[in-house]
Amino acid sequence: MGGVTELATAYPCRLVTSDGVGIDAAHTPYRQTGRGAEGLAVVLAHGFTGTWRSRDTRRIAHVLSGYAGVLSFDFRGHGRSGGHSTVGDQEIHDIEAVVRHARRIGYDRVAVVGFSMGAACAVRHAALMGGVDAVVAVSGPSRWYYRDTAPMRQVHWAIERPEGRLLARVFKRTRILSRGWDPVPEEPREVISRIAPAPVLIVHGDADPFFPLEHAEQLHAAAGEPRELWVEPGYGHAESAASPALIHRLGRWVTTARPLPAVAPEPAAPPLGHGLAAGPEVAPC
Template identity: 30%
Template sequence: MNKDMNKRPFSSRKRALVGFAVVCVVLLAVLGLGSNYMLRYALRPSMEHSHDLSWRFHNIIDENPQLRPWADSLQRHHALRDTFVTMPTGERHHATYILAPRPTDRVALLVHGYEDNGMGMMHIASIYHHMGFNLLLPDLHAHGRSEGEAVQMGWLDRLDVMRWMEVANSRFGHDGSTRMVLHGVSMGAATVMCVSGETLPSYVKCFVEDCGYTSAWDEFEGELHDRFGLPAFPLLHACSALCRVRYGWSFDEASPLRQVARCHKPMLFIHGDRDTFVPFSMLARLYAAKPQPKAQWVSPGSIHARSFHDHPVAYAAHVRAFVGQYISLGDSLK
């Protein structure tokens, strides 16, 4: 009888341990499936129009009809030209380039946002072309005509953009060098900020970032809450770890905020004060982190990535005034 009584507690403990183990396995399986789904949702979206450069070109012009005479002139003169480069990863990436109206060493490298392509920057291109700049509009990794498996949220993209900087400097340089501005919108702005924290050649003179986020982690945490009503822990942690294993980078690593803190070249920050997709509050954190020289312009009433659309004249004026401080606009060749 005593033997039976001694066995019961052991048997109960065993059942409890087995039950706990089963619950843990189920939770881990759910977490694994959930993080795999979320990673695919975030970094491998449908890209419905991302690969259609022609559609995006006409879409931008339709949204900004004041650009139509300029765009028609570019098309009549076959001014939009393709170029390809092989990245260190072995992938083939594409960009569109447009020569300046007159020979010059001024270059604007324009970086598009999430699920977009280089043609999505044509409205920004119009500003710089009228300022007398050569233009280079790359398609980021896995966007447009560029090869790649997944979106990189600006982090590994910074390395691709630095390669495009070399290409632009070689193509447009006079006496071996150019004077270059990098301008990005949304994820492109995050990319530009990530570039800004690297050791850069002297031909990079300044940056313009329009509605970029503080980090991929912060952006995904906000989207996880707003779209799915979920907290960051544990799904975002698992998703970030899976991204590290699968793609070689993590969400907290992709931090424009850390990168701008290391940047001592001039930067103009632009953000719409009604932006909730990349929250307007991120501007203050980014601006505070960036050492001088710097400037900012808050676009009144603008939601995400609509500052130019809402205020095209003011937008162009702020860009021209800022960039003109660091790249002379009054000459063709230095």
């Protein structure tokens, strides 16, 4: 992601999840560009082995801070956060801690923008815990255990093999839980419909080397309204491939995203024989 030389200031903070994990986070205030919305926060959820301190994530936060305040963080087991990565399961508690912090410091609306693993976590958090006003899932999987691409086979090797977890810890500062899921968490495609009426945006590149377009199409098909699907020509995977133009479009989307208005139920007809005379001449008051 080029085009940004001076990054907006990020103010680090330390949060604690409901299950006691320390989360390293940062707040980048809205830069008052006139393009954004007062009172809106974007929670930025990175991909597997990522960190909010990486150059790519910082640049994304910088661009988005032209539209809203941005709260970035490291998932459990990543970077300077505590605990171990559960690769999409318990990370919903991490997002919840950041969303609650955004509310505490005065934001009225909160949108979660997730990339790759962060996209799966954003979907699952909004579906299972609620409390957000919009969700953007970029380069996210629709289902677990996908191994049909070489990069995903490498990811599974890093998660499942002791030597893979060792290399992830040494070279990526990512500590992965050694035991597998028990029980297996619900997949993003199984829960995404529960986000409605909050709006959902699915973004995926047609050149994604990790997850083919079918993942985005499955998520979009399963989501409730309002929902959108953006298929980005030539876009690869997650933060490293995101162009400034795409991030600006995401910023504009989150400033305008709103839930569908509630539809009032039809009033029930009064039962016959309830003190009302029968016949066409008599109407309820």
